[in-house]
Amino acid sequence: MNESAVRLRSVTRSYGRAGGEVKALDRVDLDIPRSTFTAVMGPSGSGKSTLLHCTAGLDRPTAGQVFLGETELTGLSEKRLTRLRGGRIGFVFQAFNLLPSLTAAQNVALPLRLAGRRPDRAQVLEALEQVGLRERARHRPGELSGGQQQRVALARALVTRPEVLFGDEPTGALDSTTGRGVLGLLRSMVDDGRTVIMVTHDPVAASFADRVLVLADGRIVDELYAPSAERVAARMARADRTVQTSSAPTGAGARARAEVAPC
Numbered sequence: 001m002n003e004s005a006v007r008l009r010s011v012t013r014s015y016g017r018a019g020g021e022v023k024a025l026d027r028v029d030l031d032i033p034r035s036t037f038t039a040v041m042g043p044s045g046s047g048k049s050t051l052l053h054c055t056a057g058l059d060r061p062t063a064g065q066v067f068l069g070e071t072e073l074t075g076l077s078e079k080r081l082t083r084l085r086g087g088r089i090g091f092v093f094q095a096f097n098l099l100p101s102l103t104a105a106q107n108v109a110l111p112l113r114l115a116g117r118r119p120d121r122a123q124v125l126e127a128l129e130q131v132g133l134r135e136r137a138r139h140r141p142g143e144l145s146g147g148q149q150q151r152v153a154l155a156r157a158l159v160t161r162p163e164v165l166f167g168d169e170p171t172g173a174l175d176s177t178t179g180r181g182v183l184g185l186l187r188s189m190v191d192d193g194r195t196v197i198m199v200t201h202d203p204v205a206a207s208f209a210d211r212v213l214v215l216a217d218g219r220i221v222d223e224l225y226a227p228s229a230e231r232v233a234a235r236m237a238r239a240d241r242t243v244q245t246s247s248a249p250t251g252a253g254a255r256a257r258a259e260v261a262p263c
């Protein structure tokens with residue numbers, strides 16, 4: 001049996017632009033083992049969101065293959081992809097995206113309803129229990145703190161018992177203490193056997209991961225294993241300097257390029 005939760009084979013995602021194309025991902029190969037926590041980092045525009053979206057079946061690569069377990073996502077019909085996203089994959093975003101008029105329990109039940117299933121109350125309460133909010137089931141988002149709202153969003157992502165949980169800056173809107181609480185929850189989910197893949201700009205958040213992937217220009221250029229926040233910060237400072245140097249040229253060449261740059 002293959003132990004990879006996710007596999008990417010030579011995945012490229014290009015976007016057409018007048019006068020050329022942008023390769024948001026450039027022949028990326030990646031294996032993410034089950035029950036691991038991966039952080040994806042890199043400078044702005046390096047391809048982090050595109051990697052997350054292609055891996056989660058929210059976007060389709062221009063070339064290459066994406067596998068979730070044994071299922072090849074590339075080539076699946078939109079209908080099958082939607083069904084798969086509704087069950088085997090969970091998402092948490094920076095914005096909590098909770099419906100304000102619904103209670104926490106009703107928000108958590110939403111993915112089951114959208115999948116045409118009758119929400120099982122025990123299943124909903126179990127998801128809220130996992131994030132420590134069972135007693136807040138009847139509260140509306142406006143009655144909860146930011147951290148509690150993100151935990152409800154996490155319970156909503158967990159209710160379908162997904163194989164892989166994807167996070168796009170899940171702690172980006174939280175203060176550092178509250179963010180650590182959410183990261184600790186993600187970590188404990190991995191320790192319980194789930195796979196988590198998270199995009200982040202925050203070295204402290206990345207230090208909760210087993211592995212940090214560093215992207216630049218659509219490629220994985222480095223990997224750090226079980227890194228400290230300090231090591232991640234030092235690596236990212238180096239990446240940012242490289243980007244600044246290569247994207248902020250000076251002198252005649254820069255002026256010439258600026259003159260022909262599209263508006």
Ligand SMILES: Nc1ncnc2c1ncn2[C@@H]1O[C@H](COP(=O)(O)OP(=O)(O)OP(=O)(O)O)[C@@H](O)[C@H]1O
Binds near residue numbers: 015023045048
């Ligand atoms: N829909 C699109 N159309 C055209 N170009 C796009 C599109 N989406 C992304 N790109 C380009 O692809 C590259 C990678 O974008 P992506 O959003 O994946 O980067 P990122 O690392 O997540 O950036 P950030 O940290 O700023 O969110 C960028 O050059 C971006 O401009």
